Amino acid sequence: MAKTKENRRVKRKDRILDAAEALFAKHGFDGVSMRMVAVKAEVDLALASYHFGNKRGLFDAILLRRAGVLNQTRLEALEKCQQEAGEAGPTVEAIIDAYLKPLLAFGYEEDEGWRHYFELVAQVNNSPEWGGQLMTKYFDPLARRFMDALKKALPDSEPQNLYWAYHFLSGALTLTFANTGRIDKLSDGIARSKDMVGAYERMVPFITAGFMQICTKK
Amino acid sequence: MAKTKENRRVKRKDRILDAAEALFAKHGFDGVSMRMVAVKAEVDLALASYHFGNKRGLFDAILLRRAGVLNQTRLEALEKCQQEAGEAGPTVEAIIDAYLKPLLAFGYEEDEGWRHYFELVAQVNNSPEWGGQLMTKYFDPLARRFMDALKKALPDSEPQNLYWAYHFLSGALTLTFANTGRIDKLSDGIARSKDMVGAYERMVPFITAGFMQICTKK
DNA sequence: TTCATTTTTCAATGACTGTTGAAATTTTGA
DNA sequence: TCAAAATTTCAACAGTCATTGAAAAATGAA
Numbered sequence: 001m002a003k004t005k006e007n008r009r010v011k012r013k014d015r016i017l018d019a020a021e022a023l024f025a026k027h028g029f030d031g032v033s034m035r036m037v038a039v040k041a042e043v044d045l046a047l048a049s050y051h052f053g054n055k056r057g058l059f060d061a062i063l064l065r066r067a068g069v070l071n072q073t074r075l076e077a078l079e080k081c082q083q084e085a086g087e088a089g090p091t092v093e094a095i096i097d098a099y100l101k102p103l104l105a106f107g108y109e110e111d112e113g114w115r116h117y118f119e120l121v122a123q124v125n126n127s128p129e130w131g132g133q134l135m136t137k138y139f140d141p142l143a144r145r146f147m148d149a150l151k152k153a154l155p156d157s158e159p160q161n162l163y164w165a166y167h168f169l170s171g172a173l174t175l176t177f178a179n180t181g182r183i184d185k186l187s188d189g190i191a192r193s194k195d196m197v198g199a200y201e202r203m204v205p206f207i208t209a210g211f212m213q214i215c216t217k218k
Numbered sequence: 219m220a221k222t223k224e225n226r227r228v229k230r231k232d233r234i235l236d237a238a239e240a241l242f243a244k245h246g247f248d249g250v251s252m253r254m255v256a257v258k259a260e261v262d263l264a265l266a267s268y269h270f271g272n273k274r275g276l277f278d279a280i281l282l283r284r285a286g287v288l289n290q291t292r293l294e295a296l297e298k299c300q301q302e303a304g305e306a307g308p309t310v311e312a313i314i315d316a317y318l319k320p321l322l323a324f325g326y327e328e329d330e331g332w333r334h335y336f337e338l339v340a341q342v343n344n345s346p347e348w349g350g351q352l353m354t355k356y357f358d359p360l361a362r363r364f365m366d367a368l369k370k371a372l373p374d375s376e377p378q379n380l381y382w383a384y385h386f387l388s389g390a391l392t393l394t395f396a397n398t399g400r401i402d403k404l405s406d407g408i409a410r411s412k413d414m415v416g417a418y419e420r421m422v423p424f425i426t427a428g429f430m431q432i433c434t435k436k
Numbered sequence: 437t438t439c440a441t442t443t444t445t446c447a448a449t450g451a452c453t454g455t456t457g458a459a460a461t462t463t464t465g466a
Numbered sequence: 467t468c469a470a471a472a473t474t475t476c477a478a479c480a481g482t483c484a485t486t487g488a489a490a491a492a493t494g495a496a
Contacts, residue, residue, distance in 0.1 A: 026346050031248035044475055119346050126344040128244050128337050131398030140404055163405040164420045171393025172386035180349030186358055187381040202382045206428035213427035214420050252484060262445055
């Protein structure tokens with residue numbers, strides 16, 4: 001049975017990916033050993049090397065696994081709002097919404113797989129060692145699509161203002177995804193790190209207002 | 219001579235701190251070994267353990283060293299703008315400016331010591347492992363002072379909105395400090411990671427507009 | 437000088453690191 | 467059922483890890 005084979009083959013490989021994703025998200029690349037991954041995945045030590053070549057190959061496989069789904073979902077959201085807007089193109093708010101809203105679909109609170117992935121991306125994005133290289137590789141093609149849409153929505157803006165505005169958006173978003181628990185403590189429990197819906201509802205108007213402020217002639 | 223003794227004593231200890239600061243900023247806590255620190259500081263391996271107890275003690279000493287200066291400088295900026303504003307209290311923009319402007323004084327482009335420190339804080343802030351604990355410890359007392367000022371400037375806001383807005387500010391700021399080079403690539407060199415003045419000039423109006431948008435009754 | 441204190445060096449500890457051949461096992465396609 | 471292919475296990479490799487006692491050197495105060 002091909003199905004049985006596929007199931008078993010995928011089973012261990014994915015167990016390794018899930019375990020490593022959770023560990024890398026919490027401890028970073030160098031804070032995780034292949035043995036920790038093997039133990040958490042309940043798998044022989046040598047198996048991860050067999051499937052992914054080496055530790056770095058495992059790390060890349062984790063980033064790659066969900067990047068495709070994520071980018072595709074966001075791209076569809078952008079194209080949909082562009083289609084609805086017609087010739088004039090979507091508003092800034094609609095573009096920001098297309099950038100952020102798809103993330104809610106992955107069930108941040110319930111789906112720990114996606115949550116770990118986002119935590120990992122947050123760390124990578126803020127790492128001088130990995131950030132420039134890996135974020136560019138996995139996310140810049142999509143980011144350029146959004147930048148093009150924003151340029152059209154804000155035609156009077158100097159390009160530099162747009163790039164910095166996007167940068168602020170990226171930082172706000174990734175810290176929100178980092179799930180550090182800091183906002184819980186600072187707010188004495190009034191705001192919760194895991195409350196992605198609450199974060200989304202506030203981030204869209206916050207970021208939109210920021211873009212409008214620095215990217216329009218006054 | 220007490221001075222000579224002091225000089226020599228501080229010399230190696232600070233060489234270790236500087237070397238470790240640069241390495242931790244680039245590779246994170248687990249990506250750096252005591253041997254790497256010793257080599258970079260041109261110092262015997264055992265010396266760092268002698269001065270700081272252990273690796274974690276060294277890490278904490280690095281975070282602590284500049285946190286005091288940083289918090290003090292920012293607090294003075296806040297108090298100064300509060301004093302100038304009088305009874306009514308400063309505007310949102312004045313508070314955000316007091317939060318961000320002091321950072322420029324540390325010469326991000328020229329002073330690699332402070333730059334490494336900010337890169338390190340960016341990583342810590344986005345780490346699920348360290349972020350909640352260490353940022354709370356070193357920076358929340360000051361953050362609460364700013365939150366109080368913002369509450370007074372935006373009295374109609376639900377507290378939750380204020381905390382999320384501050385969170386977005388924190389994320390935008392730390393990614394900017396992370397110095398990953400990503401914005402350079404995305405913008406094809408139009409915007410530069412190290413251009414802190416350019417970032418500051420845009421961040422103040424961007425963040426202020428965001429606060430005004432979600433923290434005022436409309 | 438003398439002597440106590442602090443700082444630095446040296447050498448070694450046992451534990452953990454990623455990776456890899458070879459053997460054993462399971463699965464696949466016929 | 468059979469052999470080929472893919473997967474999994476086992477054992478071991480050469481290094482690196484953080485830490486630490488003890489010896490050595492430098493420094494301070496007298």
